[in-house]
Amino acid sequence: MSPDTPVNENKDQFRPDDHDNDHFLLTTVVGSYPKPKWLNRAKELYQDDDHEFDAEDWQEATDDAAQLITAEHExxxxxxxxxxxxxRNEMVEFFAHRIEGYEFNGPVKVWGHNYFDKPSVVSEVEYDDSWLVDEYEFTAAASDRPVKVPITGPYTLANxxxxxxxxxxxxLAYDLADLVNEEIEKLVEAGARYIQIDEPALATTPDDHAIVGEALERIVADIPExxxxxLHVCYGDYSRxxxxxxxxPVDEFDLELANGDYEQLDVFKDPAFTKDLALGVTDAHVAEVESVEQIEENIEKGLEVVPPEQLVVSPDCGVKLLPREIAYGKMANMVEAARNVEAALDAGELDVERGAPTPADD
Structure with a gap:
């Protein structure tokens, strides 16, 4: 889409047919979710050369896990x-294994006791086979709900x-953006209608928003309206x-704000936020389930920035590092809170009047 395309034009396609409220706050997740413990054990067996757990067994295990978690989201x-x-394993490593031009040199420590196999770009990057179409098609067949497809963005893949x-x-980022565009074209052909570009590196690196903007222009070229x-952004100073x-050229910005107790919320009030806001309303870094009432308050903070028709509700980030029962509790309470806020909006019980911030310069 172009920067001038009206917001919300394609949001209502995700409204369930039996939705109870006149208002609709689309609820979703950023992407990652805790893996079942048995899947981690299956991976160990698959990677053990002395064990007979083969590629077919590993395929069955990942299919079972994907179906289980999709059903949990439902x-x-x-x-x-x-x-x-x-x-997927790690958000850069997964894609680098599928892009010609990358090589791996061994694990790099990122935080705490967490490591990832940081790749090197050793030659011009090239597109080979599809990265995510099989994953999307399997999930779409396992669910009667719309499926969102997260893809690590070219700026983060480069950075x-x-x-x-x-x-x-x-x-490098521009060449990678062309590859992401090729993959999205294949996903759209397969039926995908909701694509999320993950760029966690954006808000941590000053003055590179122009690079990301140009990369996004390449990504969405010829993608249907x-x-x-x-675009998911986290971990950084949003005022940059x-x-x-x-x-x-995106429809929504998915932003981590709950973890910082919404200290950066005012950044988005002036000038006016003209896109859809996918607001993080549960903290992906805290292993406690927020109450429905607390999440309702968090959702209402989003209404200080955008009207209800521009608001989407999600956790701050991927929740893969949380205990699974905690992740599920956060999702279930988040959905209940969103439905409660919708009902309150229907009843006129919420004052959603915002100030009159100055429009962004053209």
Whole structure:
């Protein structure tokens, strides 16, 4: 879509036919979800050369896990589901294994006791086979709800890799954006209508929003208007990228704000937030289930920035590091809170009047 496309034009396609309230706050997840413990054990067996657990067994295990977590998202009541990224390991590593031009040198410590196999770009990146179409088609067949497809964005794929082949990360990011565009075209052909580009590196690196904007222009080139494109950003100072991000050709911005107790909320009030806001209303870093009442209060903070028709509800980030029962409790309470806020809006019980912030400069 272009920056001038009206917001919400493609949001109502995700409203369930039997939705009870006149208002609709789309509920979804960012992407990752805790893996069942037995899946981790199955991976150990698959990676053990002395064990007879083979590729076919591993395929069956990941299929079972994906179906289980998709059903868990449905049980929680989410409007748009994900398979919890059961087939993925780490958000850069997964895609780098599928892109020609990357090599791996061994694990790098990222935080605490967590490591990831940080790749190097050693030659010009090229597209080979599809990365996510099989994953999408399996999830879509396992659910009667809309399926969202998260993809790590080209800026993060470039920024979180060692660049040994390109003059700079900007050139690398643009080539990667062309590959992401090719993958999205295949996903759309397979039926996907909700694509989320994950760019956690954006708000941590000053002054590179123009690179991300150009990369997004390449990503959405020739993508039909009815396909909803979201951008997930987390971990950083949003004042570095706002209001410039309003020029990005996306429908929604998915933002981590609950973890910072909404201290950065005011950043998005002036100039006016002209896109859809997918507001993080549960903290993905705290292993406690927020009450329905607390999440309702968090959702109402989003109404200080955008009207209800521009608001989407999600957790802050992927929840894969939480205990599974905690992750589920957060999702179920989040959906209940969203439905309660919708009912209150229907009844005129919420004052959603915001100030009159100045529009962003053209």
């Amino acid at each position: 049980r929680a009541g989410l409007d748009a589901v994900v398979d919890g990224e059961m087939r 979180w890799s060692f660049n040994e082949a390109y003059d700079d990360d900007e050139e 009815e396909v909803r494109i979201g 990228i706002y209001p410039e991000i309003l020029e990005f």
